[in-house]
Amino acid sequence: MGTDSLLRGEDMARPEILKCVLCGREYAPEHGRYVCDSCGLDGTLDVLYDMHEAKKLVTKDSLSLCRDMSMWRYRDIMPVLNDANIPALSVGWTPLYENKWLASKYGVRKLYIKDDGRNPTASLKDRASAVGVAKALDFGQKTVACASTGNAASSLSGFAAVMGLDSYIFVPEKAPAAKVTQLLVYGANVVLVKGDYAKAFDLATAAIEKFGWYNRNCAINPFLVEGKKTCAMEIAEQLNWEVPDRVFISVGDGCCVGGLYKGFRDLLELGLIDKMPKITGVQAEGSSPIYKAITENSERVRFGPADTIADSISVGAPRNWAKALRAIRASEGTAVTVTDDEILSAIPELARSSGVFGEPAGVTGFAGFRKMALAGEIAPDETVTVVVTGNGLKDIESAKRSVGQALSCAPDIDEFSRLIDQRRTDK
Ligand SMILES: *Cc1c(COP(=O)(O)O)cnc(C)c1O
Ligand SMILES: [Zn+2]
Numbered sequence: 001m002g003t004d005s006l007l008r009g010e011d012m013a014r015p016e017i018l019k020c021v022l023c024g025r026e027y028a029p030e031h032g033r034y035v036c037d038s039c040g041l042d043g044t045l046d047v048l049y050d051m052h053e054a055k056k057l058v059t060k061d062s063l064s065l066c067r068d069m070s071m072w073r074y075r076d077i078m079p080v081l082n083d084a085n086i087p088a089l090s091v092g093w094t095p096l097y098e099n100k101w102l103a104s105k106y107g108v109r110k111l112y113i114k115d116d117g118r119n120p121t122a123s124l125k126d127r128a129s130a131v132g133v134a135k136a137l138d139f140g141q142k143t144v145a146c147a148s149t150g151n152a153a154s155s156l157s158g159f160a161a162v163m164g165l166d167s168y169i170f171v172p173e174k175a176p177a178a179k180v181t182q183l184l185v186y187g188a189n190v191v192l193v194k195g196d197y198a199k200a201f202d203l204a205t206a207a208i209e210k211f212g213w214y215n216r217n218c219a220i221n222p223f224l225v226e227g228k229k230t231c232a233m234e235i236a237e238q239l240n241w242e243v244p245d246r247v248f249i250s251v252g253d254g255c256c257v258g259g260l261y262k263g264f265r266d267l268l269e270l271g272l273i274d275k276m277p278k279i280t281g282v283q284a285e286g287s288s289p290i291y292k293a294i295t296e297n298s299e300r301v302r303f304g305p306a307d308t309i310a311d312s313i314s315v316g317a318p319r320n321w322a323k324a325l326r327a328i329r330a331s332e333g334t335a336v337t338v339t340d341d342e343i344l345s346a347i348p349e350l351a352r353s354s355g356v357f358g359e360p361a362g363v364t365g366f367a368g369f370r371k372m373a374l375a376g377e378i379a380p381d382e383t384v385t386v387v388v389t390g391n392g393l394k395d396i397e398s399a400k401r402s403v404g405q406a407l408s409c410a411p412d413i414d415e416f417s418r419l420i421d422q423r424r425t426d427k
Pocket of ligand 1: 125250312359361391
């Protein structure tokens with residue numbers, strides 16, 4: 001399939017080709033095209049645009065005039081064909097907070113926290129789901145489906161709801177109650193799969209094939225990473241196009257880390273930034289196949305166990321491994337692991353120093369930053385951005401384990417005074 005037959009001459013730098021990350025084979029962005037024919041499920045596809053066109057449309061000036069304070073401000077370099085298919089639920093343009101206190105505590109020049117828990121269903125997954133739902137509609141589909149550790153599911157069901165699509169969601173039966181409740185509230189058809197995420201993934205894949213639904217699995221559907229890439233674009237724009245030296249983000253399937261890389265790479269190609277930040281992927285020790293492949297310098301990822309309190313990154317078989325490895329290697333970043341205890345202690349530390357309350361996987365990037373900084377592996381002149389990928393209210397059981405008890409008191413000022421005195425002497 002040539003690149004010249006598709007949608008040329010329109011006023012958008014529409015996706016021209018899908019290109020396999022492993023073998024480089026190219027495909028048309030047609031309905032039903034998810035992965036490479038030669039490489040199978042490992043051969044995830046990049047969405048490539050007409051950069052000549054895009055350069056005319058996506059400029060510092062056009063963006064500074066743009067009043068769309070959502071991820072769709074990058075619409076001209078996103079894959080959606082029909083504006084009417086863009087869900088009317090505001091996603092992206094999440095805050096980027098500078099934190100001087102943490103920067104000085106951990107000895108870096110500047111530290112920024114990108115709070116993606118502020119998205120409409122409270123995780124970064126909304127960036128991908130918004131594109132997924134728009135693509136389903138572009139292709140005339142009425143039903144969307146995915147397997148998920150929880151957040152992709154609650155996100156997809158929210159975006160499906162707002163656009164009137166049916167959704168079928170497969171989650172591991174142990175997914176946190178808040179996430180399952182979110183699904184049910186949005187009206188998804190929820191399937192609790194007896195088994196882990198890998199089992200849910202396999203059942204979803206079989207069901208999607210059998211029933212012909214639109215597949216929102218981010219590690220399969222090439223368009224979804226195009227939603228996640230907007231997180232990187234926002235970081236760059238919010239820092240006035242001076243990208244940080246290093247970005248930390250948690251890694252499960254590898255779509256978020258792959259999305260960051262794609263976003264920065266598109267910006268480099270557009271000439272809007274002049275360097276690629278070192279992308280640092282953080283995994284939980286009990287679920288770290290990407291970390292192992294990076295440290296062992298291996299070409300492929302060996303699937304392994306998945307055992308961590310951070311359910312969103314409890315992924316033993318990362319399906320987007322090829323994009324994840326490329327993101328870390330091509331950006332000269334690295335991978336690091338943290339223990340569940342380090343993840344738990346990062347929850348109150350981040351909340352108490354920045355006001356940002358993350359779920360376990362949400363703060364894993366911060367936990368990785370802290371660990372590398374304490375080990376002296378980050379230079380004091382570096383500027384760092386940490387992405388918080390999901391909101392803490394998603395999993396309060398874990399958050400509770402990271403904090404102490406409240407005072408319990410009768411409605412009596414004398415008893416209260418005694419408790420306060422007691423507490424002061426305890427300290
Ligand atoms: C999905 C998710 C991740 C990991 O993203 P991958 O693309 O699977 O690597 C991290 N944090 C949260 C909160 C998530 O929901
Ligand atoms: Zn291929």
